[in-house]
Amino acid sequence: MKEIGVALVINDKLEENLKWAKNAGFANCQLQIWDMGLLYEEHARQIKKLTDTYAMEITGLWCGWHGPVRWDFLEGPSVLGIVPAEYRAGRTRNLLDGAAYGRILGVSDIITHLGFVPLNCRDENYTGVVSALKYITGELKPYNQNLLMEAGQEPPIVLKRLIEDVKADNLGINYDPANLMMYGSANPVDGIKILGSYIRSVHAKDGSYPTDGYELGREYPIGEGEVDFPGVFNGLKALGYKGPISVEYEIESGDEKQRNEMIQGKQYLEKLV
Numbered sequence: 001m002k003e004i005g006v007a008l009v010i011n012d013k014l015e016e017n018l019k020w021a022k023n024a025g026f027a028n029c030q031l032q033i034w035d036m037g038l039l040y041e042e043h044a045r046q047i048k049k050l051t052d053t054y055a056m057e058i059t060g061l062w063c064g065w066h067g068p069v070r071w072d073f074l075e076g077p078s079v080l081g082i083v084p085a086e087y088r089a090g091r092t093r094n095l096l097d098g099a100a101y102g103r104i105l106g107v108s109d110i111i112t113h114l115g116f117v118p119l120n121c122r123d124e125n126y127t128g129v130v131s132a133l134k135y136i137t138g139e140l141k142p143y144n145q146n147l148l149m150e151a152g153q154e155p156p157i158v159l160k161r162l163i164e165d166v167k168a169d170n171l172g173i174n175y176d177p178a179n180l181m182m183y184g185s186a187n188p189v190d191g192i193k194i195l196g197s198y199i200r201s202v203h204a205k206d207g208s209y210p211t212d213g214y215e216l217g218r219e220y221p222i223g224e225g226e227v228d229f230p231g232v233f234n235g236l237k238a239l240g241y242k243g244p245i246s247v248e249y250e251i252e253s254g255d256e257k258q259r260n261e262m263i264q265g266k267q268y269l270e271k272l273v
Contacts, residue, residue: 001241001273003027004266005059007203007248010038010047018054024263030201030246031105032062039097044104051105059244060109060148060174060201063098065091074214080153081115082132083125092132095147099140109201110140111148111174117158121165130165137168146170148201152179156186156194163198172200176248177227178207182217189228192235199241203248204229204269219251222265233272245269 005028006021008014021029031047033039051058067087068079082088082095099110118126137147149159151173163171173195177188185191192199206225210217223229247269249262 001236002059002244004204004269004273005029005057005244005246006262006266007032007062007246009034011035014047015050018050018056020259022054022056024259024266026056026247026266028057028059028244028246030060030062030111030244030248031058031107032064033098033101034064036064036066036094036097039094039101041101041104044101048105058105058107059246060111061098061102061105061107062111062150062174063095063102064112065094067091072215073210076153077116081113083115083117083129085125085128088128088132092136095136096139099143099145099147102145103143108144109146109148109174111150111201113150113153114162115153117154117162119154119158121161130162133162133166133171134168137166137171141168141170144170146172146200148172148174150174150176150179150203151191151195152176152183152185154183154185156180156191160194160198173198174201174203175199176203176205177229177232178203178205178219178225181209181226182207182219184210184217189231189235192232192239197239199236199239200243202236202241202243202245204245204265205248205250206265221249221251221261222247223268229269229272233269245273 006026007030010033180186206220208217208226
């Protein structure tokens with residue numbers, strides 16, 4: 001595995017956060033972008049200059065999309081990712097624009113949430129996602145880029161089935177053990193056995209199972225939730241996993257508290273690595 005890295009959002013605090021991450025000893029970063037208005041060449045070159053200044057390797061670009069976002073079980077299935085047909089074409093364009101942006105950054109892995117992919121492989125939204133993924137991976141292939149689907153919103157077997165149905169060797173998984181728990185989709189240790197070598201990137205995040213039928217489970221600082229990190233890391237080691245581990249922290253607790261807990265999480269994970 002690579003040394004522990006960190007997920008950082010591309011926004012007006014990125015330089016401050018890069019400087020902090022470097023001083024905190026994070027070895028690399030996964031960049032995340034949600035503002036589709038920033039996906040143009042000049043901006044990408046500015047970001048590349050920043051990461052070069054702080055000698056921070058970029059391990060992947062997590063790309064969002066335009067339109068509504070709801071991280072819950074009530075509205076989420078209808079509005080997230082490329083699953084809803086009414087958003088699929090536009091968001092496919094967002095991901096391809098993100099891939100072009102990523103090429104300027106020197107990034108080969110483009111990562112996203114697909115949305116709540118249907119369990120039923122004959123569902124029109126399932127077959128629609130398969131078609132979109134065939135197109136996206138085909139567009140990325142000439143540039144030696146990969147599309148990584150972030151795990152969690154559906155059982156791991158659904159993502160494995162997608163990979164088998166799309167039949168593209170540049171389609172893989174960004175494994176997020178906390179998401180699998182928070183969405184009630186799987187035990188994250190067992191999920192590794194299902195997805196296996198398709199796992200090419202990992203989020204280090206902690207959480208718990210849902211206790212409410214309409215709300216996700218709770219996120220916790222790393223080491224304080226229910227994710228069995230020793231079991232997860234043992235599973236990754238058994239695969240011979242050599243990719244990035246990016247600390248992702250989405251708890252709104254204020255910059256200082258958030259940063260302290262991210263450093264503590266990094267130290268906890270380093271003992272496992």
